Amino acid sequence: MIVTMIVVCEVGFWVLLAAGLTARYLLRMPRLGMALLLCEPLLEVLLLVVTAMDLKNGAEPAWRHGLAAIYLGYTVGHGHRTVKWLDGHAAHRLGGAPPPPKPPRYGMARARHEARIWLGSVIAAAVTAALLLAAIRYVGDAGDTSKLKATIGGVWRIVGIHGLITLSYAIWPKKAPETDPEGGPEDPSALPARHPQHVADRLVRDPRKDEEQV
Helix, strand or coil: CHHHHHHHHHHHHHHHHHHHHHHHHHCCCHHHHHHHHHCHHHHHHHHHHHHHHHHHCCCCCCHHHHHHHHHHHHHHHHHHHHHHHHHHHHHHHHHCCCCCCCCCCCHHHHHHHHHHHHHHHHHHHHHHHHHHHHHHHHHHHHCCCHHHHHHHHHHHHHHHHHHHHHHHHHHCCCCCCCECCCCCECCHHHCCCCCHHHCCCCCCCCHHHHHHHC
């Protein structure tokens, strides 16, 4: 039942997201679109209630309860960023807005960007751990909670690995490609030419030489 609810919530998330963006930009109904987007947290609340009821009815704590907690944690940690990213692209392609800015690719700006994503993972892990600890306390000594405890440890290990990868962007920042003094790329063939004589391709003729020959 828990796995089914996770699938239902995941499908419902994307359905509500698509419906909200469609109403907001295609149908020109921003209030309806916002209302549909605000309904998404209700799916997580529903999953949390179903998980609690399953444990209350005497279900043995298992991996499915840990998966439900991970899903809820990920939604809290990264859901807003995902919706914001998709909303920006929908506004550009459907609403005529300028394209959303691309994330930085080089230097410390990239490191800070990766750090913000990692912070979302930390929040997701904290929410997951809090939910599982609450479940462990709720079950008490009446059931085997080792799988729930193992899930907590596994989540924090993943966050630790993510943190090391994020730290690497700060220790070894990726350098931007070198440019020429005028700000163009290093390849001379790609330089913007003000006159055909500046173009590297010799097949381009200079109109002034053509006039001299005449």
